[in-house]
Amino acid sequence: MGEKMLAMVLHGPGNLVCETIDRPKCGRREVLIRVKAVGLCGSDIRTITFGHHRLHYPQVIGHEIAGEVVETGNEAGQFTVGDRVYVGSIVPCHRCEPCRRGWHGLCENIVVPGSDIPGGYAEYMVLTGDMLDRGINKIMPDHVSYEEAVLVEPLSSVYACQKHIDITLGDVVVIIGAGPVGCLHVELAKLRGAGLVIVVEQSTKRLNMAKQFGTDYVINSSEADPVAAVKRLTGQWGADKVISACPALEAQQQAVAMTRKMGKVVFFGGVAKGTLTPLDTNLIHYNLLTVYGHYAYSEMDLRESYQLVVSGKLNAKKYITHTLPLREIEMAIKLTRNGDAIKVVLIP
Known part of the structure; x- marks a missing residue:
C-alpha cells in the first residue's frame, strides 16, 4: 500500500468530494511538494459549480499554489529538498503561434495545474518535467509567506x-x-x-x-x-x-x-x-x-507580478481576509460569494 493524502476531488459539476487518495510518486524528472497554501479563485468556484471543458474527471483542481519541496527526482535538478516554492500556473508550449508572439496565456497547447493535470487542492502535488522545463516556478525568500505568494497568479492577469x-x-x-x-x-x-x-x-x-x-x-x-x-x-x-x-x-x-x-x-x-x-x-x-x-497573461507579466509581491510594493497580506483548512472549502466559497471575504487561502 502506498502513502495516502487528503485531497478535494471534483467528480463533475457540483460534485466536489473530500477524499483520501494515493499520494503522487515523484518521477526521475519531477519534484514533489507539500502544498502549504492554495488560493480560492473565482474561476475555481465556477469550475466547481458548472464544470470546465478542459477537465477530465475526477480531477484535483486549484492553480494558485505555494509549497515546500519534499522530494526531487535524480534528473530534476532545479530544486532541493526544503526549498520554498511558488508554483507558476501556466505551462506554455513555446512552439505555437500565440507563444511565438509572446501571448503565453493563449497558448494552443497550454498545460494548467488543476485543469490538465492535478492541482493544489491536496496535501501533495507533483511538479512535472514539463512544469519544470517550461513553467515559472520561483524559490521564495523567507520573508514572503506561502499565503502571500498565492496572490501572484490573480495579480498577473490584472x-x-x-x-x-x-x-x-x-x-x-x-x-x-x-x-x-x-x-x-x-x-x-x-x-x-x-x-x-x-x-x-x-x-x-x-x-x-x-x-x-x-x-x-x-x-x-x-x-x-x-x-x-x-x-x-x-x-x-x-x-x-x-x-x-x-x-x-x-x-x-x-x-x-x-x-x-x-x-x-x-x-x-x-x-x-x-x-x-x-x-x-x-x-x-x-x-x-x-x-x-482581457484574459490571462504572459510569462513576463507573471515574473513582474511576483516581484511586486516579493518586494512588498503591493501588500498581498491585505487581501487575505480568511485562512481556512482545505476541508472547509464549502465555507470558503460561501464567504466569497456573500462578500464577507476578499481572498480566502486554503491550507491542505
Missing part, C-alpha cells in the same frame, strides 16, 4: 491588463466590481500613477473593504446610477479607462456609457456562457472608444 491599456499618471480609472480582482486593480492603478480611482459595486460590504486599497470614490450601484455618478465626478466628461471586472451584462453596458471620448473600455470579467450583452455601438462609434477583452 498586471497584464493595466500594462496593455497603459494606465498612467493622472488617469481617471473606474473599476466595476470590488471582488479580489477589482481590489487588485485599484491598488495597481494607484501604483501606476492613476489620479482618480472610482469603484462601482452593488455590495456595501465589498465597497467598504475596497476603501483600504486606495480608491478615491465608491459608488453603490444598487443605490445610485453609476454612469450618472461617474459623469458627475468627472465634470460630465467620463473616465479615461473603465474596467468591468465582474460577470454582469449590465456592468459591460455601463462601462461603455461612462467612458470619455477616445477612452478605453476593458471587459475583464467573463459573463455566463450563452448570454450576450446588448451594447449601444453608437457610443463606441461616435465617441471613438477602444474596447478590449
Whole structure:
C-alpha cells in the first residue's frame, strides 16, 4: 500500500468530494511538494459549480499554489529538498503561434495545474518535467509567506491588463466590481500613477473593504446610477479607462456609457456562457472608444507580478481576509460569494 493524502476531488459539476487518495510518486524528472497554501479563485468556484471543458474527471483542481519541496527526482535538478516554492500556473508550449508572439496565456497547447493535470487542492502535488522545463516556478525568500505568494497568479492577469491599456499618471480609472480582482486593480492603478480611482459595486460590504486599497470614490450601484455618478465626478466628461471586472451584462453596458471620448473600455470579467450583452455601438462609434477583452497573461507579466509581491510594493497580506483548512472549502466559497471575504487561502 502506498502513502495516502487528503485531497478535494471534483467528480463533475457540483460534485466536489473530500477524499483520501494515493499520494503522487515523484518521477526521475519531477519534484514533489507539500502544498502549504492554495488560493480560492473565482474561476475555481465556477469550475466547481458548472464544470470546465478542459477537465477530465475526477480531477484535483486549484492553480494558485505555494509549497515546500519534499522530494526531487535524480534528473530534476532545479530544486532541493526544503526549498520554498511558488508554483507558476501556466505551462506554455513555446512552439505555437500565440507563444511565438509572446501571448503565453493563449497558448494552443497550454498545460494548467488543476485543469490538465492535478492541482493544489491536496496535501501533495507533483511538479512535472514539463512544469519544470517550461513553467515559472520561483524559490521564495523567507520573508514572503506561502499565503502571500498565492496572490501572484490573480495579480498577473490584472498586471497584464493595466500594462496593455497603459494606465498612467493622472488617469481617471473606474473599476466595476470590488471582488479580489477589482481590489487588485485599484491598488495597481494607484501604483501606476492613476489620479482618480472610482469603484462601482452593488455590495456595501465589498465597497467598504475596497476603501483600504486606495480608491478615491465608491459608488453603490444598487443605490445610485453609476454612469450618472461617474459623469458627475468627472465634470460630465467620463473616465479615461473603465474596467468591468465582474460577470454582469449590465456592468459591460455601463462601462461603455461612462467612458470619455477616445477612452478605453476593458471587459475583464467573463459573463455566463450563452448570454450576450446588448451594447449601444453608437457610443463606441461616435465617441471613438477602444474596447478590449482581457484574459490571462504572459510569462513576463507573471515574473513582474511576483516581484511586486516579493518586494512588498503591493501588500498581498491585505487581501487575505480568511485562512481556512482545505476541508472547509464549502465555507470558503460561501464567504466569497456573500462578500464577507476578499481572498480566502486554503491550507491542505
